[in-house]
Amino acid sequence: MYLDERRDMAKYMLLIQGDPRQWDAMTPDQWTAHGAAHGAFSAEAGARILGGEQLETATTATTLRADGAGGVVTTDGPFLETKEVLGGFYLLEAADLDEAIKLASLLPEVRAGHSGVEIRPVVEHG
């Protein structure tokens, strides 16, 4: 069939966004349950997970921008000052968006209320 060229998988970035104050307020038991849910996600997604990390708090971020005079200015803090921040990410391989949604739905941040998971397709080159 002529469908072969699309048999390959697509890559999606799962960006875990949430309110850092709510994350900071979690009890050790809540973190244990949280970790177990990430474990369940990893078990289900298996080799489809190409990478993923939890990020240190956004207050430890450093942002670089042009200073308007040909140089670079270094500032303390994240690129955007927002209530919700990027807390972690996965790089995922999936056949299509439905599969990515199905897997991402297993992440505990999807159900926590203050947080959510943004699914972004990765640009395919070549």
Add this chain to the structure above:
Amino acid sequence: MTEDVVAAVAEAHRRDWSRVLACAAQVTRDLDLAEECTQDAYEQALHTWARDGVPDRPGAWLTSVARNRALDLRRREERFRRRMPLLVAEDPAPGPEDGLDDDRLRLIFTCCHPALSGEARIALTLRLVCGLSTAEVARAFLVSEPTMAARITRAKKKIATARIPYRVPAADDLAERVGAVLDVVHLIFTTGHTAPAGPRLIRRDLVDSAIDLARTLHLLMPTDAAVSGLLALLLLIDARSGSRVSADGRMLLLPEQDRTRWDGGLIAEGVALLTDALRRRPPTRYAVEAAIAAVHAEAATWADTDWAEIAALYDVLRGLWPSPVVELNRAVAIGLRDGPAAGLDALAPLLDDPALATYGYLSAARADFLRRLGRWDEAIDAYEEALALTDSEKERSFLLGRLADTRDSRSRP
């Protein structure tokens, strides 16, 4: 070109557009290209049919022309790096005669995918499934044509880039995804049924598109109770369309409508579908709404309406579909069951609901109860409020009539 040919093309447009496009998409795997091939096929039909006569099976003719054009384009494009194509499920491509219905379902589910915005779902469905032009879709939703064109292009780009799959959802997602499709169809219908602005109360093209869509879904998923419930609802409401505007162009409410002009055939069909939908448990939102419409349809006159039944159905509905508008309709039904004072009491808690703050029907319902209680000054205020909140000319002239009557009553000794 004879009128017969134009009429035949128009008929084929309405009946077969989605089949032709879905079949072309199966070949092109790109909605833009599929749309182009479909458009070309219809243009070619105008010329060829005028010369050679209308074929016996216009849909099959159009499908094969669009498909050949799609194959042609694909052959030509294969020399280049392909654009981001649409994902197609792995089953074999159907011939022009079989598997078409599944293609239509794929197209509908893709256009109504939850990863698209509500506005985009409606726009794509009207454009790609119903075959309305971009200009027509723009007019229906009161936005400029370039705005609508941009919305449709953005949605098609998302389908391709984010890989929204072109397929019927798996069984465990089906109920939820059908629900999303039905919401789109319902919204198209309600937009057409009471056009939000302009001189015409009913936008027939949108109402027909919605009913055609619901019929297609029912044909393809005959055992799905949610689909039957929605089709029943649309038919039962549309059955009254001939009596909603008076000879002099005034909007008529249910009590004033000439019920002999209701379409008995549509009512019978709607009730049969509803009975079937309600046999399957649990009832869906649209089935309960259809049941409410059926109670109205079965009352010979306004005075015969079974308000106790309707109020009870609204109680069920608010459990399935909690919304301020349902609360409002329930309060109105209570008022009609127990009298205008009870109706006002039932409306009272809704007055502070921010979701209803600019909803003209709340003011109109209050005005009606106040008028029937002879509280003229308050009724006049409420009618004026309702007038300020609607842009539909038919509704405005109805409210102005009521306002004038109320002023007359007040000035009478």
